[in-house]
Amino acid sequence: MADRTATVRxxxxxLTYVFRLIVAGYLVMLVxxxxxxxxxxTFADGLTDLRTILTDPDTVHALKLSVTIAVTAVVINxxxxxxxxxxxVRYRFPGKRLLSAxxxxxxxxxxxxxxxxxxxxxxxxxxxxxxxxxxxxxxxxFAVPGMVLATVFVAxxxxxxxxxxxxxxxxxxxxxxxxxxxxxxxxxxxxxTLPAIKWGVVYGVVLSLARSLGEFGAVKVVSGNVLGQxxxxxxxxxxxxxxxxKGGAYATAFLLAMVAVACIVVVSVIRPREPR
Amino acid sequence: MSIEIANVxxxxxxFVALDDVSVSIPSGQLTALLxxxxxxxxxxxxxxxxxERADSGRVDIEGVDATDLPPQKRNVGFVFQHYAAFKHLxxxxxxxxxxxxxxxxxxEIRDRVDELLALVHLGQFADRLPSQLSGGQRQRMALARALxxxxxxxxxxxxxxxxxxxxxxxxxxxxxxxxxxxxxxxxFVTHDQEEALEVADEIVVINDGRIEQIGSPDDLYxxxxxxxxxxxxxxxxxxxxxLVRPHDLLIATGPGEPGDVPGRITxxxxxxxxxxxxxxxxxxxxxxxxxxxxxxxxxxAVGSSVVLRVTPDVDAGRFDTDRVEVVGAQP
Numbered sequence: 001m002a003d004r005t006a007t008v009r010x011x012x013x014x015l016t017y018v019f020r021l022i023v024a025g026y027l028v029m030l031v032x033x034x035x036x037x038x039x040x041x042t043f044a045d046g047l048t049d050l051r052t053i054l055t056d057p058d059t060v061h062a063l064k065l066s067v068t069i070a071v072t073a074v075v076i077n078x079x080x081x082x083x084x085x086x087x088x089v090r091y092r093f094p095g096k097r098l099l100s101a102x103x104x105x106x107x108x109x110x111x112x113x114x115x116x117x118x119x120x121x122x123x124x125x126x127x128x129x130x131x132x133x134x135x136x137x138x139x140x141x142f143a144v145p146g147m148v149l150a151t152v153f154v155a156x157x158x159x160x161x162x163x164x165x166x167x168x169x170x171x172x173x174x175x176x177x178x179x180x181x182x183x184x185x186x187x188x189x190x191x192x193t194l195p196a197i198k199w200g201v202v203y204g205v206v207l208s209l210a211r212s213l214g215e216f217g218a219v220k221v222v223s224g225n226v227l228g229q230x231x232x233x234x235x236x237x238x239x240x241x242x243x244x245x246k247g248g249a250y251a252t253a254f255l256l257a258m259v260a261v262a263c264i265v266v267v268s269v270i271r272p273r274e275p276r
Numbered sequence: 277m278s279i280e281i282a283n284v285x286x287x288x289x290x291f292v293a294l295d296d297v298s299v300s301i302p303s304g305q306l307t308a309l310l311x312x313x314x315x316x317x318x319x320x321x322x323x324x325x326x327x328e329r330a331d332s333g334r335v336d337i338e339g340v341d342a343t344d345l346p347p348q349k350r351n352v353g354f355v356f357q358h359y360a361a362f363k364h365l366x367x368x369x370x371x372x373x374x375x376x377x378x379x380x381x382x383x384e385i386r387d388r389v390d391e392l393l394a395l396v397h398l399g400q401f402a403d404r405l406p407s408q409l410s411g412g413q414r415q416r417m418a419l420a421r422a423l424x425x426x427x428x429x430x431x432x433x434x435x436x437x438x439x440x441x442x443x444x445x446x447x448x449x450x451x452x453x454x455x456x457x458x459x460x461x462x463x464f465v466t467h468d469q470e471e472a473l474e475v476a477d478e479i480v481v482i483n484d485g486r487i488e489q490i491g492s493p494d495d496l497y498x499x500x501x502x503x504x505x506x507x508x509x510x511x512x513x514x515x516x517x518x519l520v521r522p523h524d525l526l527i528a529t530g531p532g533e534p535g536d537v538p539g540r541i542t543x544x545x546x547x548x549x550x551x552x553x554x555x556x557x558x559x560x561x562x563x564x565x566x567x568x569x570x571x572x573x574x575x576x577a578v579g580s581s582v583v584l585r586v587t588p589d590v591d592a593g594r595f596d597t598d599r600v601e602v603v604g605a606q607p
Contacts, residue, residue, distance in 0.1 A: 181374035
């Protein structure tokens with residue numbers, strides 16, 4: 001691999017620079033410039049807009065709620081994601097390919113469809129399963145559990161898609177060696193498998209966290225968007241924007257974007273250089 | 277008897293990896309499972325280790341029925357072809373792994389690991405990561421790791437297969453000496469007949485999921501049970517109806533004795549100290565080898581007429597004709 005990158009790097013014709021310019025221009029127009037404009041608008045009046053939203057109890061509640069939901073969803077997705085990855089890579093069972101295909105569904109289906117589907121199942125009055133839960137004292141739709149559920153659904157494949165290739169690459173031999181040395185299933189997982197897939201899991205967690213914080217469509221449908229109760233940060237952005245509070249909308253959007261950027265920066269800083 | 281395998285069969289889908297195999301592997305010895313790729317030898321080793329389950333049959337290790345025991349309860353050491361080093365752990369922690377799992381006191385672990393690292397000559401590499409070692413060093417580390425838990429049996433799956441020829445030869449000698457020192461019952465899988473002949477006390481030849489022959493290296497080489505074993509263990513040529521090794525053929529000139537086969541030399545190749553002579557006979561081409569000095573004494577060249585006979589005290593190559601196979605022939 002090292003040789004190949006070396007040969008590519010030595011071949012630098014004028015065409016290379018043209019390609020670079022195209023790619024750079026594309027990314028600037030599509031990503032960097034728009035995001036930079038959000039930042040610019042946020043600080044158009046200095047720190048006033050940021051100060052305003054951070055002192056507004058409803059916005060602060062929304063930010064906290066977003067974080068709570070995202071963290072809960074990420075924890076759930078990490079535990080199940082690693083479990084399902086192990087199942088997919090290490091075991092053979094009928095229906096495995098179907099399961100694997102099903103796991104991509106949350107990425108291909110529009111979040112708004114996810115939201116509606118969840119309402120159909122867990123809706124308090126007319127849902128298939130909702131009334132039973134409601135009579136047991138658990139409200140799902142228009143409450144935090146439903147919002148966590150929707151977020152878990154849309155971010156479901158992210159950990160799995162990061163961990164599965166790593167598990168496949170690591171192979172089974174280290175685990176078999178650990179077994180032959182006397183380690184049980186849990187000891188092998190904790191001492192051998194988990195350290196080997198660590199960076200896959202970290203990447204999956206970061207992607208899931210970013211995706212969960214930014215979820216809008218599915219959460220909007222299942223939350224009911226009640227101010228100060230079930231309104232998340234993304235919903236605040238929309239609300240403020242529609243109500244001509246552009247400064248507040250940009251400031252909240254800026255905070256959301258910063259959290260995502262921070263996640264990625266932190267990971268790329270702490271991740272060691274590939275030893276191979 | 278240390279490892280008793282009785283009527284073990286294993287299929288992978290339609291592929292029969294092992295077909296009703298029974299074999300006893302003696303205690304304290306170094307046994308080779310030898311055979312061509314896909315013949316079932318690795319599967320047998322993995323069944324002994326518990327990494328694979330037999331479809332039927334029974335495995336006893338030192339008198340304990342291990343058929344249904346998971347690998348972690350069998351107390352076997354297993355060494356993989358590609359080392360299976362724990363990449364995130366130092367050499368020392370790799371070797372200590374089995375002892376840490378067994379919750380031995382720290383001081384005991386330290387002493388045992390030091391002792392083993394000295395045994396495999398890796399003392400000065402204790403704090404390195406496996407990625408900082410060469411292939412041969414990694415395999416020695418894997419061996420130390422397997423030996424650390426004082427296994428009942430040590431199993432090695434093509435242990436030197438991924439190493440280059442020179443290191444392979446060094447490690448081969450070293451394994452033999454190590455075994456004489458440690459004396460643990462050892463089974464290793466190989467497809468290299470030279471490796472098996474050189475290192476093993478006993479060789480089990482496996483092909484097509486069945487055992488072809490069990491015996492000492494001398495038994496196998498001098499008295500192969502069938503054509504497959506004979507072909508697999510070294511070069512062969514056909515003189516009339518009989519399979520012989522080219523170095524067991526005598527080349528002579530003149531009228532010869534009764535039973536000699538006449539022929540004409542068609543080609544002479546020199547490979548180092550050895551002369552490889554191809555001779556056309558009435559039954560087809562035959563290859564014979566001689567040392568350079570022998571050949572020079574005969575004063576022969578391409579086109580010379582010669583007679584061939586088998587060295588008198590050679591038995592190999594007379595088989596019952598009920599199972600003659602031509603598959604898996606070695607050059």
